[in-house]
Structure formats: structure tokens, C-alpha cells
Amino acid sequence: MRVLVLIVSATLTVAISGTAQAFCGFYVAKADTSLFNRASQVVLVRDGDRTVLTMANDFEGDVKDFAVVIPVPTFIERGQINVADKALINHLDAYTSPRLVEYFDPDPCVRYEYDMLGALKSSMPRASAELERRAKASGVTIEASYTVGEYDILILSANESKGLIRWLNDSGYNVPRGADKVVGSYLKQNMRFFVAKVNLEAQKKSGYSYLRPLQVAFESNKFMLPIRLGTLNAKGEQELYVYALTRTGRVETSNYRTVKLPSDTEVPEFVKAEFGDFYRSMFEKQVQAQNRRAVFLEYAWDMAWCDPCAADPLTPDELRKLGVFWTDNPERSRVSGQAQNVFVTRLHVRYDQEHFPEDLIFQETGDRQNFQGRYVVRHPFAGKASCDISSYQAQLRERQEREAQQLANLTGWDIDDIRGKIPLIADTKTDQPGSWWSRLWN
Amino acid sequence: MDAIAQFASRCKDPRYYQIAVLSLLVIFGVVALDFGILWTNAFLIVSAALAVQYFGTKLTSLPRFDPLSPLITSLSLTLLFRTDMPALAMLAAAIAIGSKFIVRINGKHVFNPANIAIVSLVLLSNHAWISSGQWGNAAIGAFALACLGFIVLTRARRSETTITFLIAYGTLMFGRAIWLGDPLAIPLHQLQNGALLIFAFFMISDPKTTPDARIGRIIYASLVASVAYVIQFVFYATSAPVLALAVCAPVVPVIDAIFRGRIYRWDLPKAFPKAISKGVYQ
Numbered sequence: 001m002r003v004l005v006l007i008v009s010a011t012l013t014v015a016i017s018g019t020a021q022a023f024c025g026f027y028v029a030k031a032d033t034s035l036f037n038r039a040s041q042v043v044l045v046r047d048g049d050r051t052v053l054t055m056a057n058d059f060e061g062d063v064k065d066f067a068v069v070i071p072v073p074t075f076i077e078r079g080q081i082n083v084a085d086k087a088l089i090n091h092l093d094a095y096t097s098p099r100l101v102e103y104f105d106p107d108p109c110v111r112y113e114y115d116m117l118g119a120l121k122s123s124m125p126r127a128s129a130e131l132e133r134r135a136k137a138s139g140v141t142i143e144a145s146y147t148v149g150e151y152d153i154l155i156l157s158a159n160e161s162k163g164l165i166r167w168l169n170d171s172g173y174n175v176p177r178g179a180d181k182v183v184g185s186y187l188k189q190n191m192r193f194f195v196a197k198v199n200l201e202a203q204k205k206s207g208y209s210y211l212r213p214l215q216v217a218f219e220s221n222k223f224m225l226p227i228r229l230g231t232l233n234a235k236g237e238q239e240l241y242v243y244a245l246t247r248t249g250r251v252e253t254s255n256y257r258t259v260k261l262p263s264d265t266e267v268p269e270f271v272k273a274e275f276g277d278f279y280r281s282m283f284e285k286q287v288q289a290q291n292r293r294a295v296f297l298e299y300a301w302d303m304a305w306c307d308p309c310a311a312d313p314l315t316p317d318e319l320r321k322l323g324v325f326w327t328d329n330p331e332r333s334r335v336s337g338q339a340q341n342v343f344v345t346r347l348h349v350r351y352d353q354e355h356f357p358e359d360l361i362f363q364e365t366g367d368r369q370n371f372q373g374r375y376v377v378r379h380p381f382a383g384k385a386s387c388d389i390s391s392y393q394a395q396l397r398e399r400q401e402r403e404a405q406q407l408a409n410l411t412g413w414d415i416d417d418i419r420g421k422i423p424l425i426a427d428t429k430t431d432q433p434g435s436w437w438s439r440l441w442n
Numbered sequence: 443m444d445a446i447a448q449f450a451s452r453c454k455d456p457r458y459y460q461i462a463v464l465s466l467l468v469i470f471g472v473v474a475l476d477f478g479i480l481w482t483n484a485f486l487i488v489s490a491a492l493a494v495q496y497f498g499t500k501l502t503s504l505p506r507f508d509p510l511s512p513l514i515t516s517l518s519l520t521l522l523f524r525t526d527m528p529a530l531a532m533l534a535a536a537i538a539i540g541s542k543f544i545v546r547i548n549g550k551h552v553f554n555p556a557n558i559a560i561v562s563l564v565l566l567s568n569h570a571w572i573s574s575g576q577w578g579n580a581a582i583g584a585f586a587l588a589c590l591g592f593i594v595l596t597r598a599r600r601s602e603t604t605i606t607f608l609i610a611y612g613t614l615m616f617g618r619a620i621w622l623g624d625p626l627a628i629p630l631h632q633l634q635n636g637a638l639l640i641f642a643f644f645m646i647s648d649p650k651t652t653p654d655a656r657i658g659r660i661i662y663a664s665l666v667a668s669v670a671y672v673i674q675f676v677f678y679a680t681s682a683p684v685l686a687l688a689v690c691a692p693v694v695p696v697i698d699a700i701f702r703g704r705i706y707r708w709d710l711p712k713a714f715p716k717a718i719s720k721g722v723y724q
Contacts, residue, residue, distance in 0.1 A: 185622040221678045248568045249526075254680035255632070257578040260476070293578065357627035363680045366569035367526050 039239045041089055041213075042225060045323035046364065047247045049219045052323025056089045056213035063150075063211060067173050067197035069229065071186040073220040075143055076155050076194060082215040083149030088322055089213055092243050094311035096299035096346035098261065098373030100275050101308055105381040108392035138170070139163035143192065149212060150203035154195040161187055168195070176232040186226070217323060225360045231353040237292075238352070242360075244345040245324055250300045250367040251345040253360050258347065259294040261286060261373045262410055268403045270421045272377050281411035283348070292355040299346035300371040308374075316340060343368060457510040464517035464644065471521065477576055479520060483531040487523075488516040490535035498543040511555075511650075512539050518556035518644055522637065522684065523563070525570045534559040534570070547695040550705060554651045554687060561688035564681075572681040577636020600649045600706065603659045604642050610667035611638075611683070618675065641683045653694055654703030662697055666690045 043054040055070070135142050139159040146153045158164035161184030168175045173195070183193070196214060206212075230238060244251035252258035262282070271278045286296065303313050316327055324342055349360070380396050381389075400422050408415040468484070471477040491512040499507045515538045525531055538559035542551040545558075563570040615629035632638075646652070646666060653659050666686050673689075674682035 181623045181625075185624050188622050223678070252573065252575065254575045255635075256575055257475075258575065290578075354627075357625060357631050361680065363571065365524065365571040365573070366567070367524070367571075369526065 039241065040230070041093065041241045041243070043089060043092060043243045043245065043322050044225070044251075044362070045245045045325075046223055046251075046362075047326055049221050050217070050325065051220060051223070052215060052217045052325070054084055054089065054213050054215045054322055056086060057211070063198045063203060064200055066211060067195065068214075069168070069173070069175075070194045070196075071191040071226045071229065072155075072194045072216065072218065073191055073222045074218050075192060076216055076218060078144070078146045078148070080217045081146060081148045081153060082217075083151065084213045084215045084321060086210065086212055088314075088318055089243075091311060091314055091318060092322070092344070093241070095306065095309075095313060096243060096301075096344060097310050098263075098279055098298055098375070099308065099310045100267075100272060100375045100377060102272065102377045102379065104379045105396075107383055107385075108381055108389050109385055109387040135167055138167040140167040147199055147202060148214075150198055150206045150208065151196045151214060152199045152202075154193075156193040156195060158187055158193075160184065164193070173197075179229065179232050182228050182232065185228075191226075215323065223362045223364075225362070227351060227356060227359055228353075231351070231356070236352065237350050240349050240351065242345075242347040242349070244347070244362065244364075245303070245319065245322065246343050246345070246364050247326055247341060248368075249343055249365050250297075250369070250371075251347070251362050251364050252297070253295045253347070254363045255358055255361045256349075256356065257290065257294045258297055259286070259290055260297045260371060261348075263371070263373050264376070265406050265410060266376045266378060266399070266403050267407045267410070268400065268418065268422050269377050269379055271375070271407065275375075278375070278407075278411060281413060283350070285410065285412045287350050292350070292352075295347050295349045295360070297345065297371060298348050298373045299344065300367075300369070301344055302368065302370065303340045303342035303344050306372075313340070455510065457514055460514050460644065461510065461517065464514065464521065467640070468517060468520055471577075475576065475578065477573070480528075480531075482528055483525065484516075484520045486528055486531045487519050487535045488513065490532040491516040491519075491539050494536050494539035498539065502543055511542075514644075515539060515555045515559075518640075519559060521640055522556070522572055522645075523560045523570065524573050525563070525567075527569045530563060530567060530569055534563055537562060548698065550695075550698075551651060552694065553691045554645055554648050557645055557684060557687050558691070561685055572637070572684060574635065574637040574681045574684075577640075600647065600652065600659065602656055603649075603652050603663045604647045606660045606663035607646050607667050607683075608642050610664045611642075611670060614667060614671045618671075637681070638683060641687075645684070646687055649706035651691065651694065653697040653701065654705055655698075655701035656703070658694075658697040658701040658703065662690065662694060665693065 039057070041056045043052075043056075045052040045054075135156075140163050141157045143155040143157055145155075156164065156167075158167075161180045164183055164187070165175050165180045186193075194216065198211065225240075225242065227240065230240075242251075267278065283296070287294070303319070306313060314322070319327060319340065319342055327340060327342065349356070378399070381392070401419075404415060404418045404422060407413060407418050468479065472479050492509055495509065495512040496507055498504075512535075516535060519531075519534055519538060523531070523534055525534070538555035541553050541558050542555050545552045560570075560572060564572060612629070612633055615632050616626065618624075619626060619629045646663065653662050666683065669689055670683040670686035673679050673685050679685060
């Protein structure tokens with residue numbers, strides 16, 4: 001039996017859908033360039049109060065226009081900031097992606113277990129004197145400024161939001177309207193602002209043509225992701241993928257419902273060619289079914305293995321680079337051998353201000369049950385039959401009808417369109433090879 | 443006729459309604475919300491709770507075995523408590539019912555049984571948690587829950603605990619939003635939470651573990667709301683009201699010592715002839 005696995009990665013998913021996205025912070029353009037940011041991917045490593053946040057985006061404008069403002073719960077020192085390799089997130093994305101699994105029906109003339117599937121279930125703005133002077137006048141404190149990789153980074157605090165907004169605007173950042181209330185709210189909650197923009201010289205030297213993910217490590221009892229700023233400059237809904245890496249178990253949101261994506265469903269063969277479309281339609285249908293208020297669980301798995309594997313599990317080295325600090329303990333890794341003691345949760349949320357008024361708050365649960373978004377295509381037997389296969393064909397037709405209906409339910413696609421794309425059903429309408437009379441004189 | 447009269451008088455016990463409503467919520471949770479409630483856990487919780495109640499009754503020579511309260515506790519546990527270990531589900535039920543027999547002051551048990559079981563296991567084990575966000579916040583669902591809960595509560599005639607808690611907690615949420623300059627959609631979202639309503643209507647409302655005097659209950663409910671606020675916004679813990687109730691429970695005997703009242707008894711509706719003769723909830 002051949003099993004092929006197709007996946008649809010986070011970036012691909014959104015790239016085709018073409019909806020406007022923004023980051024969980026907000027992008028502030030240096031000029032009035034139309035910034036088109038498609039999807040945010042955030043890796044959240046969390047154990048106890050320790051958090052490592054890795055933020056990636058597929059920003060495609062001119063890098064000189066890139067700037068991002070992210071609320072952070074504590075002061076961040078230089079050593080707490082890092083620039084990561086985008087390949088890490090791509091690997092994690094591939095490993096956790098919803099997958100299409102392909103099976104090929106065996107020769108119905110050879111007697112063995114038919115339903116194999118059942119068995120398988122199972123020096124930043126170089127803080128110039130001018131900047132500082134303006135900052136002071138606006139009640140803004142530049143707590144620190146660093147250059148890390150290709151980014152110039154400022155850690156800002158302020159007495160009040162208006163001063164901070166004025167300072168950002170005066171410094172050439174283009175802050176979206178309505179930001180002052182949200183910024184004010186975060187300031188009152190003692191949060192700082194992490195402002196990053198691209199240092200063009202450093203970027204040239206780095207040799208990367210794209211922006212690498214920023215990483216921040218900090219300690220805080222807040223296990224959350226600030227999404228409110230991201231809704232301000234958004235054109236409609238935004239797409240966010242959160243990959244949580246924890247020691248204990250699955251992560252869920254505590255202030256929004258976390259719903260499992262429908263999974264383990266058999267779908268017609270043609271879905272293989274349109275898996276991206278299928279996944280997007282299904283996701284949109286599920287979002288609607290939950291009144292656009294749910295966070296979706298797409299993957300929850302022990303990082304030590306996978307079945308079927310959309311990509312290999314991440315290596316200990318990759319995990320450490322993403323911020324998994326607890327596997328450093330040499331004793332533990334010696335004892336556990338292959339087991340990495342890392343549980344990965346992939347959450348996917350499509351959000352806007354109306355349906356997600358509050359930031360996402362997470363909690364780690366003790367649930368280590370594995371879950372994956374998995375869809376199954378079963379190809380009918382295509383070889384030459386050496387016996388009467390009418391009963392196989394009858395079963396096949398039933399199966400194809402069932403698959404058509406399941407697909408319609410999952411995606412909201414028109415059932416007749418679906419039926420039209422399934423070859424056997426269309427053919428059999430005329431010659432009905434399975435009927436009792438066809439067997440009489442053949 | 444006597445049998446019918448006896449049955450009717452027994453139905454005055456508000457716990458029948460509580461059991462009915464909590465059972466409905468369990469079914470709603472499983473069918474409509476796909477909660478991840480494990481039937482094995484539910485079964486183990488109910489069996490363990492009844493068993494501990496039975497042995498507790500024997501050991502303390504109580505006049506009769508009463509299955510209603512352990513059933514309510516079991517249903518509350520099924521709704522709020524999550525674990526992937528069946529043994530922990532049984533332990534939760536044992537702690538809940540056991541605490542009623544062991545931790546007593548002045549003839550009353552100190553902790554709400556389901557509450558102390560949930561809180562102690564969540565704090566002690568990585569395998570126990572509360573899924574407070576899983577009810578979603580569909581306004582209609584919340585409204586339905588509130589109404590159903592209210593009926594239960596008014597049968598028990600000690601609704602001021604719930605009402606005070608909701609007003610105090612709501613005021614704190616709205617107050618915080620106004621202070622932060624946040625849109626009111628945020629506190630509304632925080633309050634439209636099924637787990638919060640279950641807590642308010644079925645947990646803090648327990649007449650056995652709240653102060654005996656009305657003024658005491660009002661003070662107590664306000665205290666729980668305030669502590670919940672601190673837990674939620676200073677310590678950033680989730681499921682703050684549930685934790686707050688466990689923290690505040692030891693204050694009840696102190697409040698009772700200051701404000702005297704009558705200890706509530708489920709089986710004596712006639713002890714409140716006035717309330718019944720008003721006929722509002724008959």
C-alpha cells in the first residue's frame with residue numbers, strides 16, 4: 001500500500017486566498033505605501049513564566065517601509081532579542097500542517113482485508129540626541145535601543161498614549177488611526193512597546209533578501225498574544241497561526257472557544273489536485289459555523305513522532321533555536337533518548353475587531369492526546385480485473401457518494417458540481433454495471 | 443394519593459431542578475459544543491462520589507444516605523473539571539465528597555465540594571485543568587444558561603449570593619474597561635462566558651457553604667468577586683472565580699460568627715413558610 005502525504009502550509013494557504021493580513025502588533029509604514037501583509041505566524045514557547053516568542057510574517061513591500069510595534073509585558077534587554085532563521089518556522093509549519101493522505105485500493109480480486117483505512121485510525125535609530133529630546137518632550141522614555149541582525153529595535157514606555165503616538169508619528173512611523181486608545185490601555189497595564197524597523201545597512205550586510213523572524217525571550221505570568229493592535233490597520237479579517245511548544249500538553253485559548261478542525265474525513269479523489277482550495281473552503285465554512293468566534297486546533301502532537309508525517313519532527317537543535325529551553329538539561333535528554341518532551345499545538349485563527357475584541361489568552365492543559373487535521377483520498381482500483389468486480393464497484397459507488405456528501409458538508413461546495421467531478425458516478429448513470437440484469441447476459 | 447402528595451413535597455427540594463439543569467448542560471456541552479467530556483470520567487466521578495457519600499454516611503452515623511448532593515457535585519465536576527487520567531477523575535469526586543465530612547466548622551462544611559476538588563487538583567497536578575473558554579460566548583447560549591440557572595437558584599431561595607457576585611464582578615470588569623479606555627465589547631465578552639455563569643448559578647450559590655445571614659452572603663459574594671479580579675488581573679491566572687471561591691471559603695465561619703442566621707437545610711422547605719406562601723416560584 002502506498003501512502004502519500006500532501007500538505008498545505010500556512011503561508012501557501014493564505015497566499016492563494018489573497019486576503020489582507022496584518023501582524024499581531026501593527027505595521028507602521030514610514031511612507032504611505034500600501035502595506036500588504038498576508039499572514040502572521042507566531043511560535044510561542046512557554047513553560048512556567050518563561051516565554052519565547054518568535055514572530056514571522058511574509059511582508060512583501062520595500063523593507064525600508066517595514067516597521068512593527070508590539071506590546072511586551074516586561075523590559076527587554078539586548079540579550080533577550082534574537083533574529084531567527086525563517087526555515088525553522090517553515091519546518092514547524094510543514095510538520096503541523098493539515099494533510100491529505102492518499103491510499104490506493106488494492107486489487108479487489110485478491111482476497112485480503114478490504115478496509116485498510118479502518119485499521120489506520122487510530123545602533124537603532126542610533127538613539128540620537130534629537131530622538132531622545134523629542135521623546136522626553138512627548139513623555140516617552142526610550143528605555144533601550146539595540147541593533148539586532150537587520151533590525152533596529154527600541155523599547156519604549158510612556159506616561160500616556162498620546163505622547164507615544166505623537167512621538168511615533170514625529171519619528172516617521174505612520175500609526176493607524178484609533179491606536180491611541182489601545183496603546184493607552186496597554187500602557188496602563190504596565191506594558192512596554194517593542195518597536196522594530198529595518199536597519200538598511202545591516203540588512204544589506206546580512207545578505208538576506210527577506211526579513212527574518214524576530215525572537216524575544218522574557219518572563220511574565222501573562223500567557224497571551226496581543227492582537228488588538230493588529231486589528232487597527234487591517235483590511236478586514238486577519239489570519240494568524242500560533243504554534244505553541246510546551247512541556248505538559250495541548251494549549252487552548254481560555255477566553256475564546258478552541259475548536260478542533262474536522263478531521264479524518266474521506267474526500268473524493270479530485271481534492272488531491274485542489275487541496276489548497278479544499279482547505280480554505282473548509283476553514284471558512286468552519287469559521288462561519290462557529291459564528292467567527294472560535295480558534296481552531298489544527299494539530300496537537302508529541303514532537304517525538306508523527307503519523308503520517310507531513311515533515312520530520314523538529315530536531316533538538318531546531319527546537320532550541322526556537323526557544324525550547326528545557327531540553328538543554330543533559331540528564332533529561334540522556335534518559336529520555338529520542339523523546340523530546342515537547343508538545344506542539346497549532347492554532348489557526350481568523351479574527352477581526354468585532355468578533356475578537358480581547359487579546360488571546362492561553363492556558364496549557366494536561367491533554368496530550370494527539371490530533372491532526374487529516375483528510376483521506378482513496379483511489380479506486382485501476383488495474384485489470386481478473387474476476388467479477390461488480391460488488392466492489394457497488395461498494396465503490398456508495399463510497400463515492402458518501403465522499404461527495406462529506407465534501408459538500410465540509411466545504412459548502414455544490415453537491416452536483418462535486419458529483420460531476422467524480423468519474424465513476426457520472427459514467428455509471430448510463431451503463432449501470434452493478435445492476436442484476438447486467439450480470440445475466442454478460 | 444398519599445404517595446403523590448409525598449412525591450410533590452419531595453419535588454420542592456430544589457436539588458431535583460439543579461440535577462435536571464446540570465444534566466441538560468452536560469448533554470448540551472457534549473452534543474452541541476463538542477466539549478471533550480469523557481463518558482468514562484463522568485461515570486467514574488458519579489460512582490466515586492456516591493460511594494464516598496455512602497461510606498461517609500455510615501461512618502458518621504447520619505440518619506440516611508442522601509444521593510442528591512453528591513449527584514450535583516458530580517455533575518458540576520463533569521462540567522468544569524478536565525483530566526486525561528481516569529484515576530484523577532475519581533480522586534476529584536473523592537476529595538469533593540470527602541471534604542464535606544472532614545473539613546467542618548460549627549456543623550457546616552467549609553468548602554464547596556466540587557470547588558475544592560477542582561482547585562486542589564488543578565494546583566497539584568499537571569493532568570488536571572479547567573476549560574473555561576470552551577462554552578463560547580454566544581449571547582443566546584449565555585442567556586439561556588442564566589435563565590435556567592436562575593430558576594434553580596430561586597427555588598433555593600438564596601439568590602442574593604449569585605446576584606451580588608454577578609453585579610460585583612460585572613462592575614469590576616466594566617470599571618476596569620472604563621479605566622483602561624477599552625471598548626465595552628471587552629467586558630461584555632468577559633461576562634458572556636458559560637463557565638462564569640455556571641460558577642455563579644451552580645457553585646457559589648450553594649446554600650450549604652455560604653454564610654447563613656443574608657448580609658453575610660452579600661459581603662461574601664462581593665469578597666469572592668474582588669479576589670477573582672485580583673487573581674485574574676494581577677496574577678493572570680485563568681478560571682479566576684473558581685480559584686477565588688476556594689481562597690475565600692475559610693472566611694465563611696468568620697462571617698457566620700459575626701452575622702448569625704439559620705443553617706440551610708435542603709430537606710426542610712417548611713422552615714421557610716413565608717417564602718413559599720408568596721407562591722412566586724411554586
